[in-house]
Amino acid sequence: MTSTTPAQALAELYAGNRRFVTGVPRHPNQDAGHRAAVADGQHPFAVIVGCSDSRLAAEIIFDRGLGDLFVVRTAGHTVGPEVLGSVEYAITVLGVPLVLVLGHDSCGAVQAAREAVATGTSPAGHLGAVVEAVVPSLRRAARQGIEDVDGIVDIHIGQTVEALLARSAVLAERVSAGRCGVVGMSYRLSAGEVRTVAEVPAGTPTAAVVDRAASMDPPVRGDRG
Numbered sequence: 001m002t003s004t005t006p007a008q009a010l011a012e013l014y015a016g017n018r019r020f021v022t023g024v025p026r027h028p029n030q031d032a033g034h035r036a037a038v039a040d041g042q043h044p045f046a047v048i049v050g051c052s053d054s055r056l057a058a059e060i061i062f063d064r065g066l067g068d069l070f071v072v073r074t075a076g077h078t079v080g081p082e083v084l085g086s087v088e089y090a091i092t093v094l095g096v097p098l099v100l101v102l103g104h105d106s107c108g109a110v111q112a113a114r115e116a117v118a119t120g121t122s123p124a125g126h127l128g129a130v131v132e133a134v135v136p137s138l139r140r141a142a143r144q145g146i147e148d149v150d151g152i153v154d155i156h157i158g159q160t161v162e163a164l165l166a167r168s169a170v171l172a173e174r175v176s177a178g179r180c181g182v183v184g185m186s187y188r189l190s191a192g193e194v195r196t197v198a199e200v201p202a203g204t205p206t207a208a209v210v211d212r213a214a215s216m217d218p219p220v221r222g223d224r225g
């Protein structure tokens with residue numbers, strides 16, 4: 001796909017997810033001919049920053065194939081420097097027009113963070129870093145009176161969208177310039193369906209989004225799980 005717009009990329013993702021949900025996937029771009037065709041270069045139309053959950057396989061749930069999606073996955077779609085670098089590579093070197101943050105209901109990373117906050121403990125090893133990255137979303141949800149896991153997941157997806165824009169000046173500049181859009185979607189494990197929960201369309205002045213993200217971290221009322 002060449003010179004895809006952010007809106008076209010989003011439409012492609014929704015169309016593929018609809019095929020997957022309704023049980024009529026086409027499995028495009030998965031044959032030997034296409035494999036050979038893309039061996040010399042890739043032109044993916046979306047970057048996905050998704051949760052690592054084994055049930056959230058991007059090419060399957062969006063019914064795509066080789067060379068279509070540039071996928072970065074971490075538990076709870078937490079965003080560290082290597083994730084940011086991967087996104088920046090995709091949008092600058094590969095010219096990808098859309099960044100999608102993909103979370104899902106019953107997310108284990110969000111549940112682990114709730115547990116940690118509720119018990120005042122942090123998991124051993126590097127899992128602590130995942131939990132710490134999710135805690136600001138718990139605080140934000142608490143400020144809004146949201147306590148169910150799936151409601152918190154939606155907040156965390158929105159927070160991840162904002163974190164990408166706040167921490168990557170390269171992405172923010174591309175979005176402001178109208179060359180890239182950012183969308184957050186939540187996936188339902190049982191239905192297989194995505195829905196948009198956050199959106200920063202191409203052309204949005206990102207300063208406002210970034211300011212909001214930066215002012216979001218003051219400590220809030222207690223540690224309500």
Ligand SMILES: [Zn+2]
Binds near residue numbers: 051106109
């Ligand atoms: Zn998850």
